[in-house]
Amino acid sequence: MGELLCSFNEGNKQMRSLLGDKGANLSEMTGIGLPVPFGFVVTTKACNDFFDGGNVLSSQIIEEMEAKIREIEEVTGKKFGSGENPLLVSVRTSNVINIPAMAGSILNLGLNDETFKGLTKMGDMEFALDCYTRFLRTYGSIVRNIPQKSFISAYEEIKKKAEEVGENQYSEEAVLFDAIKEYKSIILKRTGRAFPENPFEQLKEAVSAILNRWNSYAVRSYRELHEIPKETGTAVVVQAMAFGNIDEKSCTGMVFTREPNTGEKVTCGRFMMKSQGGDDYFRDMKAVKIEKLEDFFPELNEKFLRMAQLLENYYKNMQEIEFTVERGKLYLLEAKAAGRTPSASVKIAVDMVDEGIVDRATSVANMRAEDVNKLVLSQFANGDEVDEETLENFNKILEWADDFRSVGIRANIDTPEDALMALNLGAEGVGLCRSEHMFFDEKRIYDFIRMIIADDEYERSKALSSMKPYQKEDFKRIFEIMEDRPVTIRLLDPSFHRFLPHTEADIKKLARKLRIPEKKLAAKILLMKEENPAMGKRGSRLAVLHPEIVMMQTEAIVEAAIEVSENTDSELNISIMVPFISSVREFMNVKDTIQKAVDSCLGSDRKKMEFAVGTMIETPRAALLSDMIAEQADFFSFGTNDLTELVYGISKEDTDNMIEEYVRKDILDKNPLYSLDKRGVGRMIEMSVMLGRKTKPKIKMGICGEHAADPDTIEFCQSIGINYFSCSTLRIPGARLAAAQAEIKSRGEK
Structure with a gap:
């Protein structure tokens, strides 16, 4: 096989990035001996070559397509473009990543006035006419971009006139004959080019049209929104047609190996007799539940159910299967991981382990973090009731995930209430307690503002004295909730x-x-x-200019810890974090103030309680000096929000529209404020980790920006030695799952 085209018997499921989902699955199914109509894939490599060549199929691709068509002819015994036993093919999109706007199928390609005659000999006149009209509709809409409604309106008008003549004189064949003429006329009028009679010209146009969709406005917009690189490309499947509309012993259908709404282990789906795709609109037919398949095809039903179960066992996931029966012979057209509701997702994951189909690692790997997050949002944010079985399955999956996970998952919190929720959702500690948020309550904010606008040290001290009890009480409650789990408190940060x-x-x-x-x-x-508060008097700069604030906050932390320790057997694990530093001396200045406050509170008992003092790495200079900072800091926490903004020189508040435009113009692959830029910001974090550990090999390092719950970010940062991720409370379960999946993937690659 070459990199541009690949026959089904040359590919496999490991070639997904080259063949797309559909192409890889059809190749794999062919390889394990299932009844798949033969075909080939125009690969994602060919897609990129197509665009590099000015949106034109190269001579090499065309030559290989001709050879692959001859191969299908040999397998099927049919001839492409022949008036005797003609070969017809379907042309379908095969995406590496599912993109709704890319979906599209052209059926019965290869039909013209000559091959139409051959088709009438294979079936009957109505069958041939049905195939021809369907081809013209799908060709017109996908290749020539003519709205489907143009063909629908034309068909309805022709049928209406035929029905007006009278029921006894109505002929479906006559309607379809007239529809063929009208469809060809529509194609010519709407595009200025006649419908091509040459089957290979049809094929070249169809493949080019699907490849061109990859760069259409709708698909580009979707790619930008979901941060899918242009180079991913799309593939195209060209496959011999199986005719579910050829006679009364033929049908098409779709089946799920489990119920997608509930997750119950029952085969469900529908099929339509003597049909092809789209018959539910153009013909007066009703879909039949799959349970009735045995009534129509008693000899096939058991065989089909065995194949469905085989596919689920083979792919180790619930399957959605598209099939066709042609004259009593079963063909499988596609099998893919089936969509399901979040509650069905966790049930299926647990059940498949209980049934021995998959092990726990595979079950965890098959889960989607977004399904876990949706269940959390349903329960905690929306207040929806989640049934007991779903909760049990949800918790079991996360327990399994925790068994595989090698990094810590902590919470970003503002209040004791956040801490309690975080604990209930499986947080192993607090990675970021934003201490200034404790003053946002209306009863507290005015003391905070009095501290800000104080004219002198006396007024500021007076305001701080009013603030300290709030902080101390909140810290006490957080320490009581978290017990011996790590709690990292960030000193006042915003300007x-x-x-x-x-x-x-x-x-x-x-x-x-x-x-x-x-x-x-x-x-x-x-x-x-301040003209630019984000880079003004904030973080460690505030602490240097106003050490009395650091003293108050540290005293509140230590006094709270002492009081909680007196009433618990747990050994508290408390860290104080200095934000937004850019030099070692800056950090040391604040650390000295912290230590003075700690010593003052503990007095002669200071050996009985230890407090780690670390810093957030948020500025490029701090990252560059990580080896020197590590000599003084007990831990690093990477604030990826600020670090990303400073590395790029952008502000999240001011550049959202600009970033969208950059992604649209292919200057950026994705928005770096939502998914970590591995090549720039990621490289800086990796360098900082290496420098820090060169000085202090066992120094703990975490991520506490918005990126900390992003699966791609977790996978990358875990690979460079990050110890824990701290994210917003409701995203904790998804982060637990993503961290486990990254570990499972890493073990598999090793």
């Missing part, structure tokens, strides 16, 4: 500027609340204004 009002009405309202003159408050806000 003061972000907490102050900026409109005249809001300033006036705040002045009344604080009982200070409006002009004084407005002047204070103006003095504190």
Whole structure:
């Protein structure tokens, strides 16, 4: 086989990136001896060559297509373009990644006025006419981009006129004859080019049209939204037709090996007698439940059910199977992992282990993190009731995932309530407690603002004294909930500027609340204004300029820890994190302040309680100096949100539209603010990890940005030695699953 075209008997399921899902599955099914109509795949490599060549099929692709058609002729005993026993083919999209806008099938390609005569000899006149009209419709809509409604309207008008003549004189054959003429006329009028009578010209046009869809506006938009690289490409399957519409012993249908809504182990689906795809609209036919297959095909039913079970066992996943019966002979046209609801997904995953079809690793690997996240959202965010069996299956899958997972999953929290929810969802600790968020409650925010606008150290100390009890009480509750699990508390990070009002009405309202003159408050806000707060007086810079804030926060942490320790046997595991540093001396300045506060609180008992002090690596300079910072820091936590913005020199708030345009113009593969940029930001993190561990081999390192729940980010960061991921509370179960899947994949590759 070559890289451009591949016959079904040359491919296999491992070649998915080259053959697409459909092509790889059909090749695999052919290889294990299942009844698959023979064919070949125009590969994703050919797709990229097609675009590199100016959206034109190269002479090499055309020559190989001719050879592959001859191969199908040899296998089937039919002849492409012949008036005697003609070979007809279907041309279908075969995506590597499912893209709805790419879906499309052209059926009965190869028909023209000459091959039509041969088709009438294979079946009857109505069968041949039905195939011809179907081909013209699918060719017209997919190859010539003519809306389906044009053909539907034409058919309805022809049928209406025929029915007006009278029931006794109505002829379906006459309607279809007229439809063929009208469809050809529509193709000519709408595109300025006549329908091609040459079958190989039809094939070249069909393959080119499907490849061109990869670069259509709809598909480009979908690729950009889902961050699918252009180079992924699409493949095209060309396959000998099996005719489910040839006689009364023929049908087409679709079957699921399990119930997709509930996950029950029952074969379900539908089929239509004497039909091809789309017959539910163009012909007065009703789909029949698959349970009735035995009534129509008693000799096939048991064989078909055995094949369905074989495919599920072979692929180790629930299957969706498309089939055709032609004159009593069964053909399988496609088998793929079936869609299912989130509740069905967890049930199937557990049941297939219990049935001995898969092991736990395969079951976990087959799950989708998005299904897990949807169940969490249903229960906690939307308040929907989730039945007991689904909850049991959900918890069992995550327990299995935890057995495979080698990295920690922690939570980003703001309040004790978040901590409790995180624990219930399986968090192993708190990777990021955003201490400033504890003041966002309306009862607390005004003390916080008084601290911000204080005129002198006395006023600020007074405000801090009011704030400290809030912090201490919240820390106590968090420590009590988390017991001996790790809790990392980030010191105050955002710029003061972000907490102050900026409109005249809001300033006036705040002045009344604080009982200070409006002009004084407005002047204070103006003095504190920052043009770029994200890179202004924030994080460690605030801590250096206002060490009294660090003292208050550290005292609240230590005093809370002492009080909780006196009432529990658990050994608390508390870390204090300095945000947004860019130098070793900056970190040491804040660390010294922290240590003074710790020593002051513990006094002579300080040896009884240890507090780790680490930092967030959020600036490129901190990443570059990681070896020196590691000499002083107990741990690193990579704040990927800020690090990404600073590496790219962009602001999330100001550049969303620009980034979308960059993705659209193929300057960026995907939005780096949502899925980690491995080549740039990822390389910087990898370098930082190596530098830090060169100095301190056992230093703990985590990820605590929004990327921490993204499966691709987890897989990459796990491979470079990250110890834990800390994400928003509701995404914890999905992160647990993704981390397990990354580990399972890593073991498989090794």
